């Protein structure tokens with residue numbers, strides 16, 4: 001299903017091809033009657049509190065690791081959210097804005113510079129509950145052909161095979177809409193979006209550069225593209241986003257937070273990961289000392 005998450009929650013001009021209502025507790029989807037009245041303390045509004053909590057959670061984002069190649073990506077059981085977008089679409093700025101940090105993702109004045117895959121952890125330090133993956137931007141004209149083909153292969157493999165991939169957040173400049181390359185990228189992950197395995201959230205970035213009418217047109221055009229991916233199983237979101245005036249930021253933080261693990265599940269994974277690391281270290285020390293772990297004798301020998 002496709003749903004739009006307009007930056008103004010009350011606007012009803014923006015229904016997706018199929019719209020599924022979200023619970024009123026989720027940021028950006030509160031019904032009109034739940035909006036804070038000018039005479040009420042907005043901090044008493046549950047939706048306001050939920051948005052604040054989601055932004056606090058997003059602020060916990062910290063660098064985890066970097067990989068030049070797919071095979072260097074650590075295996076993980078945490079839900080992973082991939083951030084993708086054409087060079088200069090505002091991907092780094094969007095990540096920094098969501099995390100409310102200046103330097104988390106490298107926002108380069110030279111598009112196409114960041115070719116590494118950077119991973120960030122979210123949630124409590126001892127028990128992260130989500131991973132954000134900042135994938136290399138695409139579509140930079142000056143990149144040579146072999147590098148473009150390599151990118152295509154890396155992205156296609158990552159999007160088709162990364163086991164714990166839970167959602168893709170695609171940044172699209174609202175003034176240009178989906179380009180052929182954006183559509184090509186969607187094609188890589190389309191089967192998993194259609195069967196509901198991977199959620200898709202499209203941010204129409206730099207929304208501050210368009211007036212209201214142009215924004216509505218940009219949403220309409222994007223919806224037409226996304227309708228092709230929509231099935232009963234799919235979970236597709238679309239929202240205007242501006243790092244400059246912060247529109248859409250609370251809504252997007254709310255959605256990402258919704259996809260994080262529960263504290264109990266995050267702790268179980270952290271414990272299992274710590275145990276596996278301890279066992280691997282013990283095995284490495286034993287191997288270094290020349291110890292050989294003897295197989296237990298068969299039952300009939302004892």
Ligand SMILES: Nc1nc2c(ncn2[C@@H]2O[C@H](COP(=O)(O)OP(=O)(O)O)[C@@H](O)[C@H]2O)c(=O)[nH]1
Nearest residue numbers: 087088089090091092093107108206242243244
């Ligand atoms: N007006 C405006 N400019 C933006 C916004 N987001 C990013 N930019 C600008 O767009 C350019 C590219 O942004 P960047 O985050 O580096 O794009 P990336 O290549 O996709 O990571 C930079 O000059 C940003 O300042 C936004 O919401 N509004």
Ligand SMILES: [Mg+2]
Nearest residue numbers: 092106107108
């Ligand atoms: Mg960037």
